[in-house]
Amino acid sequence: ELKVEQNPLFLSMQEGKNYTIYCNYSTTSDRLYWYRQDPGKSLESLFVLLSNGAVKQEGRLMASLDTKARLSTLHITAAVHDLSATYFCAVDIRQGAQKLVFGQGTRLTINP
Amino acid sequence: SAVISQKPSRDICQRGTSLTIQCQVDSQVTMMFWYRQQPGQSLTLIATANQGSEATYESGFVIDKFPISRPNLTFSTLTVSNMSPEDSSIYLCSVKPPGSYNEQFFGPGTRLTVL
Numbered sequence: 001e002l003k004v005e006q007n008p009l010f011l012s013m014q015e016g017k018n019y020t021i022y023c024n025y026s027t028t029s030d031r032l033y034w035y036r037q038d039p040g041k042s043l044e045s046l047f048v049l050l051s052n053g054a055v056k057q058e059g060r061l062m063a064s065l066d067t068k069a070r071l072s073t074l075h076i077t078a079a080v081h082d083l084s085a086t087y088f089c090a091v092d093i094r095q096g097a098q099k100l101v102f103g104q105g106t107r108l109t110i111n112p
Numbered sequence: 113s114a115v116i117s118q119k120p121s122r123d124i125c126q127r128g129t130s131l132t133i134q135c136q137v138d139s140q141v142t143m144m145f146w147y148r149q150q151p152g153q154s155l156t157l158i159a160t161a162n163q164g165s166e167a168t169y170e171s172g173f174v175i176d177k178f179p180i181s182r183p184n185l186t187f188s189t190l191t192v193s194n195m196s197p198e199d200s201s202i203y204l205c206s207v208k209p210p211g212s213y214n215e216q217f218f219g220p221g222t223r224l225t226v227l
Contacts, residue, residue, distance in 0.1 A: 031213055042204060043155075043218040045113070050213060088154065092214045098143070100216060102155045 002027045004091050006103035013110055016078050021106045023072040023089035031092035032072045033100065034063050036085045043088065047074075079110045114139050114207050116219035124225045125195055132191045133222045135205035140185035143208040145216060146178070150201045158203075161188045195226045 003026040013019055023032070031050050035043040047056040049065035049072060056063050060083065062075045072089055086107045090100040115138040125131050135144065146158040158178055159167045167180040181189045192199050202223050206216040 033215055035218075042220045043206075045215060045217060048213065048215050090216075098208070098214050099145070099157055099160065100214060101157075104154045 002091065002093060002101045004089060004101050004103040006087075006089060006106050009104055009106060011106060011108045013076075013079055013108070015080055015110055015112055018078065019076050021074040021076075021087055021108075023074070023103050025070050025072075025091045025101075027070075027091075027093075028067075029070075029091045029093065030065075030067045032065050033090045033092070034072070034074055035088045035090065037088065037105070038085050046087075076108075081110050081112060084108055084110045114141065114209055114217050116205065116207060116217060118205060118219040118222050120222060121220065122223040122225075124227060126227055127196055129195055130191055130193045131195065131224060132189050133203055133205075135188045135190070135219055137186050137207050139209070141207040141209055142185065144182065144188045145206045145208070146180065146188075146190045147204045147206065147218075148201045149204060149221070155204065158190070192224065195224075197226045200224055200226045 005024045007022045034047040036046050037043050047063040052067040054065045060077045065072045086105045088105045089103045093099050117136045119134045144161045147155040149155050157170050158173045159169045161167045161180045161182040163182045163185050179191045202221045204218050204221045206218045208216050
C-alpha cells in the first residue's frame with residue numbers, strides 16, 4: 001500500500017523566515033502535485049511536478065521532485081502571513097486506475 | 113482548469129437519513145472523483161466515477177453506503193446513506209480534465225454534520 005508522509009505536520013514560523021516542507025512516498029511515481037487549503041475552503045492546485053528533477057516556483061514558494069529518493073519538497077522563502085494554510089502533497093498512482101494519494105497535510109501558521 | 117460547484121454547501125442531518133450531494137462541472141470531463149475529508153484530516157478517495165461505467169470504490173467504501181450516479185460528462189451525485197455521526201465530514205468532488213497527467217481540480221466541498 002502506498003504511503004505518503006509529510007513532515008512536519010504542524011509548522012509555526014515567523015514572517016521573513018525560510019522553511020521547507022517534506023513529502024516522502026513509498027512507491028515509484030514520477031508525478032506529484034502540491035495543493036493549498038485555506039480554513040473552511042477547498043483545495044487549490046499549486047504545483048504540478050511531472051519528472052525527476054522538476055522544479056517549479058511561484059512567488060515565495062518553490063517545489064521540487066526527486067523521484068529516485070521518492071521525495072518532494074516545498075520551500076517557503078521569506079514567509080508572509082498570507083501563506084498561512086494547510087499544504088498537501090499528492091502522489092499520482094498510474095498503475096491500473098489513475099488516482100491520487102494524499103499526504104496528511106502540513107498546517108502552516110506564519111506569525112507577524 | 114475547470115469550474116466546479118457542489119450542492120448543498122453544508123447540511124445538518126439526523127442519524128439514519130440519507131443525503132445526496134451534487135457536483136456540476138462547467139466542461140465535459142471523463143473522470144470525476146469523490147473524496148471524504150474528516151475534521152482536521154487529509155483527503156481519502158471514496159470512489160472514481162466515470163461516465164458510462166459503474167463507479168470504482170476504494171477499500172473501505174461500499175456502494176450500498178455511498179451510491180454514486182454519473183449520468184453525463186458534467187454531473188455526478190454521491191449519496192451518503194443511513195447516516196451516523198461518524199459520517200460527519202467534508203465531501204469533495206474533483207475532476208481530471210482531458211490531458212496526459214492526473215492534476216485534479218476540486219469543488220468547494222459539502223460540509224455534513226450528522227446528529
